[in-house]
Amino acid sequence: LNSPESIAVVVAKPIYWLSVALKPIVSFLGISTEFLLKLLGVTVKEEAPVTESEINKMLTEGVAMGAYEEEEPILVENIFHLADMNAGDIMTPRTQLKWIDLNGTEDEIMEVLKNANHYRIPVGTDSLDELKGLVTVS
Template sequence: MADPYPSSVPHRSVRHEDKRGFLQKLAEFIHPGPDSKDELIDSLAEAEDNEIINAESRIMLEGVIRMADMTAGDVMVPTPHMDVLDINAPYPELLQTVIATGHSRFPVFEGERDNIVGILLAKDLLKLQCQSGDTGPDVRHLLRPATFIPENKGLNDLLRDFRGNRNHLAIVIDEFGRVAGLITIEDVLEEIVGEIEDEFDVDEDAGHVLALADGGWRVSGETPVEHMNQTFGLQLPEDEFETIGGMVSHAVGRVPKRGESHDLNGLRLVVQHTKGGAVKWFKVVRLGTGA
């Protein structure tokens, strides 16, 4: 019997393979196209429902769309909550601030806080300690140039600038030339991809309470109230709130901002970091020992 499929003629697949790319399928799905950004976002949600895209892709695409109308002023850390270093502070004081806050980059000022003279990388300061001992010489020669941007600079343009240079922190200036805050590449990217784990994020196995060299503690906002009672010898009610972050937010009446403090049963809890509408980390000291 003759071969129904001669070797010179390729076999035809019984099943049709969809070779359209992701963007092509998405474009065909929303054709002829929405008339507004809100309609486009609704179309993305519908595309997810129809399994054209997955949830992670929808979140990122929505972030890109919304970011187009956002400026540095919308997501910056305002001046009162900036962690900055005084160029004239003793070396041990600078080192303690770096360790306590846990950031990788710091604006450095001279005289007034508005007078930003450069950016100091934590790794450079730590290298200096290894080379020069605890006293340390003047850190001025370690400073890197600061990047200044206006409040109304678009996040799209800012992200392009961040990608084009290695200065992933910018100082935001208001219309009068005063320092309004700071913004990092992480702040911009989180508008697209959501929360990014950083130097403040630790594995759950590492615990909720971390001892600091100055006698204080770094406490996660998700620390159970029961654990706070056991660790600090407190008698906080354990049936009203599950976490210490929730208890403090309820007492303040809102989610406190970075730099704000709240006194509780002989402890002072200073907000170090917030994300996603919740406190991520507190710096905790016993009242009377300094904050």
């Protein structure tokens, strides 16, 4: 596919309306299936969710077989660690945020840049409520 976005734009609404139109049929089939299963005395067993260690094992085996790149298990592991974090673990409180005031002196701006603990620094006029953009510090 050369232009997936343009194709998605064209087919998104028809697919949406198709799903809306078919929803009653799908609901009826689901309810009738559940009714028949109960009538026949069949119990549906829910599968246990896949654990983090099982996912890691599958990824490790996938790397060994060449199905995944070496970096992919690391990416998934980082996602698991991210799920264990709170916003406070990765965000700087507004009161502690270092930012550049465009109305500040050159010395004040250079001081903020020299003491930067972050890769990106917000830039504003007079306050953080008047943000103009970000400066990337290397």
